[in-house]
Amino acid sequence: MTRTGIIYGINGPVVYLKGNTGFKMAEMVYVGKEKLVGEVISLTTDTTTVQVYEETTGMKPGEEVIATGDAISVTLGPGILNNIFDGIERPLSEIAKNSGKYINRGVSVDSLDTSKLWDVHITVKPGDTVSGGTIIAEVPETPAITHKSMVPPNMKGTILDVVKDGQYTITDPIVTIQLPDGTERKLSLAQKWPIRVPRPTEKRYAASKPLITGQRIIDSMFPIAKGGTAAVPGGFGTGKTMTQHQIAKWSNADIIIYIGCGERGNEMTQVLEEFSELVDPRSGNPLMDRTTLIANTSNMPVAAREASIYTGITLAEYYRDMGYDVAIMADSTSRWAEALRELSGRLEEMPAEEGFPAYLASRLSAFYERAGLMQNLNGTEGSVSIIGAVSPQGGDFSEPVTQNTKRFVRCFWGLDKSLAYARHFPAIQWLTSYSEYLTDLGPWYKDNVDPNFVDNRNQIMAILNQESSLMEIVKLIGGDVLPDDQKLTLEIARVIRLGFLQQNAFHKDDTCVPMTKQFKMMGIILYLNKKAKALVTMGMPMSILKESNIFDKIVSIKYDVPNDHLEKFDDYKREIDEFYNEVLAKNA
Numbered sequence: 001m002t003r004t005g006i007i008y009g010i011n012g013p014v015v016y017l018k019g020n021t022g023f024k025m026a027e028m029v030y031v032g033k034e035k036l037v038g039e040v041i042s043l044t045t046d047t048t049t050v051q052v053y054e055e056t057t058g059m060k061p062g063e064e065v066i067a068t069g070d071a072i073s074v075t076l077g078p079g080i081l082n083n084i085f086d087g088i089e090r091p092l093s094e095i096a097k098n099s100g101k102y103i104n105r106g107v108s109v110d111s112l113d114t115s116k117l118w119d120v121h122i123t124v125k126p127g128d129t130v131s132g133g134t135i136i137a138e139v140p141e142t143p144a145i146t147h148k149s150m151v152p153p154n155m156k157g158t159i160l161d162v163v164k165d166g167q168y169t170i171t172d173p174i175v176t177i178q179l180p181d182g183t184e185r186k187l188s189l190a191q192k193w194p195i196r197v198p199r200p201t202e203k204r205y206a207a208s209k210p211l212i213t214g215q216r217i218i219d220s221m222f223p224i225a226k227g228g229t230a231a232v233p234g235g236f237g238t239g240k241t242m243t244q245h246q247i248a249k250w251s252n253a254d255i256i257i258y259i260g261c262g263e264r265g266n267e268m269t270q271v272l273e274e275f276s277e278l279v280d281p282r283s284g285n286p287l288m289d290r291t292t293l294i295a296n297t298s299n300m301p302v303a304a305r306e307a308s309i310y311t312g313i314t315l316a317e318y319y320r321d322m323g324y325d326v327a328i329m330a331d332s333t334s335r336w337a338e339a340l341r342e343l344s345g346r347l348e349e350m351p352a353e354e355g356f357p358a359y360l361a362s363r364l365s366a367f368y369e370r371a372g373l374m375q376n377l378n379g380t381e382g383s384v385s386i387i388g389a390v391s392p393q394g395g396d397f398s399e400p401v402t403q404n405t406k407r408f409v410r411c412f413w414g415l416d417k418s419l420a421y422a423r424h425f426p427a428i429q430w431l432t433s434y435s436e437y438l439t440d441l442g443p444w445y446k447d448n449v450d451p452n453f454v455d456n457r458n459q460i461m462a463i464l465n466q467e468s469s470l471m472e473i474v475k476l477i478g479g480d481v482l483p484d485d486q487k488l489t490l491e492i493a494r495v496i497r498l499g500f501l502q503q504n505a506f507h508k509d510d511t512c513v514p515m516t517k518q519f520k521m522m523g524i525i526l527y528l529n530k531k532a533k534a535l536v537t538m539g540m541p542m543s544i545l546k547e548s549n550i551f552d553k554i555v556s557i558k559y560d561v562p563n564d565h566l567e568k569f570d571d572y573k574r575e576i577d578e579f580y581n582e583v584l585a586k587n588a
Contacts, residue, residue, distance in 0.1 A: 034106030077190030087308030131156035133377030142289035214250035214512030222435035227373030227383035234415025235395025253327035262335025323380030467493035499555035
């Protein structure tokens with residue numbers, strides 16, 4: 001029997017039904033004549049509250065609301081990659097065919113193409129015992145990624161029958177399972193999963209491998225682990241979106257899920273256009289072959305913005321269950337928090353700090369907790385890494401979203417307005433940023449890059465901290481009064497800032513830098529520091545050292561040494577030795 005309710009009140013995206021409707025908490029419903037998608041968010045004995053994921057303009061009391069019996073869920077199967085969805089997994093290309101450039105209300109389209117035939121290779125046989133996570137079929141979803149269809153979690157049984165390898169749609173039954181109670185269940189390539197429920201895993205591992213991004217200030221100074229969490233806070237124009245773009249393009253994750261949550265439409269358009277043109281540096285295929293975009297622009301309904309984050313993380317967990325490393329770019333969690341605030345206000349809940357709901361912290365923690373390096377139910381290992389942009393108003397990091405995010409992430413890349421205005425990109429401020437993964441990843445750097453990697457990084461960081469202290473003195477009394485050893489610290493810090501921390505996204509060698517080159521760059525800067533310090537200790541003034549152009553030569557290493565010709569670093573070492581001997585000879 002269909003359960004229905006009658007609308008008696010409408011407040012923006014929030015709709016009220018009177019009487020005991022028999023609806024369930026978090027149930028998906030169809031609202032009004034146009035059957036808009038909604039979700040039950042509050043129940044009392046005489047009132048049901050529904051949040052609607054579409055615009056409610058023109059709706060009136062007396063219209064009917066129909067229950068579906070299911071929670072808000074996403075369809076998981078081949079066809080997710082190389083696709084663009086809205087916040088509740090409706091493909092924008094299909095919506096465009098139905099309603100043109102602008103999304104009409106009540107558009108009903110399948111999340112995934114149900115008519116497309118996929119080449120299916122069955123990986124189980126009759127008589128096999130299977131359980132949640134067991135891979136039953138493999139499909140080449142894109143040239144870059146093999147899709148592994150699995151038994152849904154919480155299900156186990158014995159295989160009774162399988163189809164032959166061949167071409168099937170995502171709805172065709174491919175495997176028949178007999179459950180422990182004797183009932184038979186047919187499985188297809190696709191399954192559904194509620195977006196607010198984390199997919200189960202066997203166990204969580206400690207962080208041990210870095211997510212390599214090719215960005216020096218991230219990989220060397222403030223690394224993130226696979227399965228880690230990072231926040232990228234920054235004011236308007238500081239480069240949050242571009243930092244995420246660079247990580248999406250160059251990181252060593254297998255799959256990228258980019259959630260444009262409440263972002264400007266032109267930014268999302270840029271992402272769509274850029275990503276479709278980019279070539280994956282690892283495989284030579286288009287980058288979109290391992291990317292999914294969830295576009296939820298700022299003019300779309302706020303309730304769908306709130307759901308888009310959960311849609312993205314559920315898709316990520318699904319690919320993690322196949323054994324892939326997935327990276328999520330959530331841009332931006334501040335817009336998501338604003339959607340929570342607006343809905344909370346319409347529900348007349350008691351506001352907390354700056355009007356945000358009191359449950360902001362628990363919602364943020366529930367989202368970031370879904371990251372991790374996991375052992376999946378099928379024994380494979382996969383990870384979900386979350387990189388969330390935060391857009392504090394006026395660049396004020398003391399506001400609630402940034403402060404609460406800091407509590408739940410272990411990596412903080414604070415973007416600085418003054419660096420961005422000075423055209424220093426990525427504009428990550430090294431004095432306010434931190435990474436708690438450095439000690440966890442020490443053994444990996446030791447085994448895979450060099451035993452001295454972390455030590456070199458710490459020396460570079462120490463020089464930058466010394467520069468910060470010295471600049472306070474320089475601002476007060478000028479730089480000329482400093483002793484030569486402190487002048488040298490300022491000069492080496494300049495070399496680090498311009499030659500190592502600053503990176504050019506439009507230069508073919510500098511846009512993405514391998515770990516070995518990053519280590520050698522740190523090594524050559526520290527070698528220059530050591531030699532120059534020896535000269536200063538002997539009484540050589542900095543003015544004589546600066547007569548040589550060696551400092552500027554080391555700055556331009558990032559452009560002058562190609563990523564595949566690292567033997568050129570030996571030439572620079574020789575040049576530093578020559579500089580050292582020349583200064584000694586001249587002033588002997």
